[in-house]
Amino acid sequence: MQPSGLPLDSPLLPEKLKESGYSTHLVGKWHLGHYQEKYLPTNRGFDSFYGFLTGSSNHYTHRRCFEGFCGLDLWNNTEPDLQYKGKKSYSTYLFAKKSAKIVKNHNPKKPLFLMLSLQAVHEPLKVPLKYKEKYKDSRIPPGKRRRLAAMVTCVDESIGYLITILKRRGMWKNTVFVFSTDNGGSISEGSSNWPLRGEKGRYWEGGVRGVGFVYSKLLRRRGRKLRELMHITDWYPTFVGLAGGSLKGTKNITGFNQWNTICFGMHTKRKEILFNIDPCSDLHGERLPGTDFDTRVKSSIRLGVWKVLTGRQGRGHWFAPPYEKHLTMKDTQPQENNVWMFNIAKDPLEQKDLSKVYPRRLRLILDRLAYHNRTAVDCTQPRNDILSIPYLNDGMWGPWL
Incomplete structure (x- = not known):
C-alpha cells in the first residue's frame, strides 16, 4: 500500500544480462514495488513475469488480505490472471509448471536466465x-512444523521436476543452478534455525545466515562446503561476470564476483558484510563513548570472523525444534544491553559476548559502522495510500498511480 519501489536509477540484474543476449524470466514473488507500472518486473529487465507483486498471498486462491483489505494478486506480465479466480491452484505447482513451460519453449541456442521465486515455504x-500424509508417522508433532516439512517436500519435488525438463531439453549440462533463501526461518511459523541463535527479522545468526547451494557441471571443485564470506549482493556481479557482461552504468555496486570462490575454492575478496543500520528503529540503552557510531541504533556488521550488533535486538533465544523443546536455551542477558561482539568462527552460536574483552577491536568495528552510516541515503517510509486498495482497482493488488 506504500507508494514506493526499488529505485530506478541503476539497472537491475536482468537488464545487464539482456545486454549479453540473455532471455530473462521471473516466476513467483516480486515484492519490490508496484505502485506505478514502471516498477513492474517487465519494465525492470524481465522479458516475462508470472506471479504475485506483494509479499505473500493465499497459496490456493492467490488472494491477499492486508490491513482489512482483500484482493487478488496473480499477474501475467502486466495483466491480471483471472483464470484461477474462484478456483484453487496450489502456488508451488503453478509456478513450477510455468517455469517448465518457459524452458520447454526456449531456444537452447540462446542463453537463459530464469528466476523462480516460490511462495513456499512462506x-x-x-x-x-x-x-x-508423508509425515503422519514422523516424530514431527502435528501442527505448523509438520505442515512446513510437507511444504518443503513439495518444493523439493517441484524443483526436481524443473531439473528433469532442463535435462530433457539438453540444457542441464550448461546450467548454473543456484538454490538460496533470503533469511532465517520464523519460529512462530514452524521453522527452526537450531542450533543457531534467533530467527527471521533478527540480526542473530539464525536470522541472517541463509542456506543454499550451487550445482553445475562447470564447477571444478564439487561436493564441498563454502566457508568464505558471501552476501546476496554478490550474485549480481557474479552472474554478470559469468555472462561475459559489464557492470558499466551500474550505481554503487558493493558486491563481489564470487565465481572463482565458488568454482575453484579460491579465497573471496569480501572482508565484511553490513547486515543493516536501521535509523527507523527506536533508540535503545546508553550510547557507548569513544566511537562516532551511536550504539543505541539497531545495526549489525561482520568484519572477518568478528560480528558486532548494536541497539534493540530483541531476545536472542536458541529455539530447538518442537520435538526437542527441552534443548531450547533462553537469552538471559540484561534487556538494557545494546552492544555485543562475537568471534563467529569460534562461536557461531553467539554464546560468548566478547565486547568487554576486546574493547579496542570493538571500537574499530564500530568506526566501520560509522563509515557506512555516513554513506547511507535517507530512510523513507511513505504512508499507506488508500487508493491502492483492491476495491478501487478492479479487485486486484497492483499499480494504482
Missing part, C-alpha cells in the same frame, strides 16, 4: 494433503 502454511 506463510500461510498450506500444502496438498498427499504431502501431509
Whole structure:
C-alpha cells in the first residue's frame, strides 16, 4: 500500500544480462514495488513475469488480505490472471509448471536466465494433503512444523521436476543452478534455525545466515562446503561476470564476483558484510563513548570472523525444534544491553559476548559502522495510500498511480 519501489536509477540484474543476449524470466514473488507500472518486473529487465507483486498471498486462491483489505494478486506480465479466480491452484505447482513451460519453449541456442521465486515455504502454511500424509508417522508433532516439512517436500519435488525438463531439453549440462533463501526461518511459523541463535527479522545468526547451494557441471571443485564470506549482493556481479557482461552504468555496486570462490575454492575478496543500520528503529540503552557510531541504533556488521550488533535486538533465544523443546536455551542477558561482539568462527552460536574483552577491536568495528552510516541515503517510509486498495482497482493488488 506504500507508494514506493526499488529505485530506478541503476539497472537491475536482468537488464545487464539482456545486454549479453540473455532471455530473462521471473516466476513467483516480486515484492519490490508496484505502485506505478514502471516498477513492474517487465519494465525492470524481465522479458516475462508470472506471479504475485506483494509479499505473500493465499497459496490456493492467490488472494491477499492486508490491513482489512482483500484482493487478488496473480499477474501475467502486466495483466491480471483471472483464470484461477474462484478456483484453487496450489502456488508451488503453478509456478513450477510455468517455469517448465518457459524452458520447454526456449531456444537452447540462446542463453537463459530464469528466476523462480516460490511462495513456499512462506506463510500461510498450506500444502496438498498427499504431502501431509508423508509425515503422519514422523516424530514431527502435528501442527505448523509438520505442515512446513510437507511444504518443503513439495518444493523439493517441484524443483526436481524443473531439473528433469532442463535435462530433457539438453540444457542441464550448461546450467548454473543456484538454490538460496533470503533469511532465517520464523519460529512462530514452524521453522527452526537450531542450533543457531534467533530467527527471521533478527540480526542473530539464525536470522541472517541463509542456506543454499550451487550445482553445475562447470564447477571444478564439487561436493564441498563454502566457508568464505558471501552476501546476496554478490550474485549480481557474479552472474554478470559469468555472462561475459559489464557492470558499466551500474550505481554503487558493493558486491563481489564470487565465481572463482565458488568454482575453484579460491579465497573471496569480501572482508565484511553490513547486515543493516536501521535509523527507523527506536533508540535503545546508553550510547557507548569513544566511537562516532551511536550504539543505541539497531545495526549489525561482520568484519572477518568478528560480528558486532548494536541497539534493540530483541531476545536472542536458541529455539530447538518442537520435538526437542527441552534443548531450547533462553537469552538471559540484561534487556538494557545494546552492544555485543562475537568471534563467529569460534562461536557461531553467539554464546560468548566478547565486547568487554576486546574493547579496542570493538571500537574499530564500530568506526566501520560509522563509515557506512555516513554513506547511507535517507530512510523513507511513505504512508499507506488508500487508493491502492483492491476495491478501487478492479479487485486486484497492483499499480494504482
